[in-house]
Amino acid sequence: MYKELEGKTAVVTGGSKGIGTAIAKRFGTEHMNVVVNYFSDSKGAEEAVRIIEEAGGKGVAVQANIGEESGVKKLLDQALEFFGSIDVWVNNAGVENRSATHELSLDDWNRIITTNLTGVFLGSKVALQYFTDNERKGNIINMSSVHEQIPWPGFANYAASKGGLKLFTETIAMEYGKRNIRVNNIGPGAINTPINSDKFLDPLQYEETARMVPMHRIGKPEEVAAAAAWLASDESSYVTGITLFVDGGMTLYPAFQDGKG
Numbered sequence: 001m002y003k004e005l006e007g008k009t010a011v012v013t014g015g016s017k018g019i020g021t022a023i024a025k026r027f028g029t030e031h032m033n034v035v036v037n038y039f040s041d042s043k044g045a046e047e048a049v050r051i052i053e054e055a056g057g058k059g060v061a062v063q064a065n066i067g068e069e070s071g072v073k074k075l076l077d078q079a080l081e082f083f084g085s086i087d088v089w090v091n092n093a094g095v096e097n098r099s100a101t102h103e104l105s106l107d108d109w110n111r112i113i114t115t116n117l118t119g120v121f122l123g124s125k126v127a128l129q130y131f132t133d134n135e136r137k138g139n140i141i142n143m144s145s146v147h148e149q150i151p152w153p154g155f156a157n158y159a160a161s162k163g164g165l166k167l168f169t170e171t172i173a174m175e176y177g178k179r180n181i182r183v184n185n186i187g188p189g190a191i192n193t194p195i196n197s198d199k200f201l202d203p204l205q206y207e208e209t210a211r212m213v214p215m216h217r218i219g220k221p222e223e224v225a226a227a228a229a230w231l232a233s234d235e236s237s238y239v240t241g242i243t244l245f246v247d248g249g250m251t252l253y254p255a256f257q258d259g260k261g
């Protein structure tokens, strides 16, 4: 546990399942106040709030589309109304869809970019506005992916969104460093969440993915949440502008395993 996180307030977008719920739960364990954003799954968000409170924190579920400016403003307003301030903003919500690029519709391109990149810009913007207006130390954590670095055929929109996120985070980390606002990415590898759980239930597909990971296993949402807690804490007080990969080594060119090449 990080003692300094007790009583601090975090907004977690896309908190009704997967990595977002794991972060919300971990922040609850840290006795933080958590705004659990959801898009349509109110039951999942209420369950996350229950888990947070059981763990010793406080939570509130707030519906908002983070791809719209009005959505992220609502999250900020609700955080201030319920908890009085914000300290940490986690842009976690994200979506993906598979399509050969020559068949990818403009709608699907826009949908992924709007949530994964524009949504992070909008969330970061309201958080930065709040931190600067109030001359507060601030902390922004963006959920990127190994695909900010590794190309992903069939997912050009997703890879473009996460690749864009790499330089977005580095740029605003540089822009706001003097104001004591830290901005970092987490780059998960293959993590077992609702986005891909069907795939990992099939032993053949599990093995196919595990072979791409030097640690030879799929990660758990709690392992990503642990990285979020560290980045939110003062233990990482001199860390800004990085991507902390939580990927079992997936970004280490696993094709070279066993001394091949």
Ligand code: NAD
Binding pocket: 013, 014, 015, 016, 017, 018, 019, 020, 037, 038, 039, 040, 041, 064, 065, 066, 067, 092, 093, 094, 095, 115, 143, 144, 145, 146, 187, 188, 189, 190, 191, 192, 193, 194, 195, 196
């Ligand atoms: P998930 O599908 O389980 O959860 C994504 C959440 O985002 C859902 O709660 C969904 O409702 C929410 N969301 C989507 N669009 C939204 C919008 N417009 N407004 C508000 N909420 C919205 O996925 P996950 O695996 O938990 O992924 C979380 C993040 O981690 C994503 O950014 C994803 O790209 C990233 N990631 C996941 C993995 C993985 O293997 N699971 C790997 C790398 C990166």
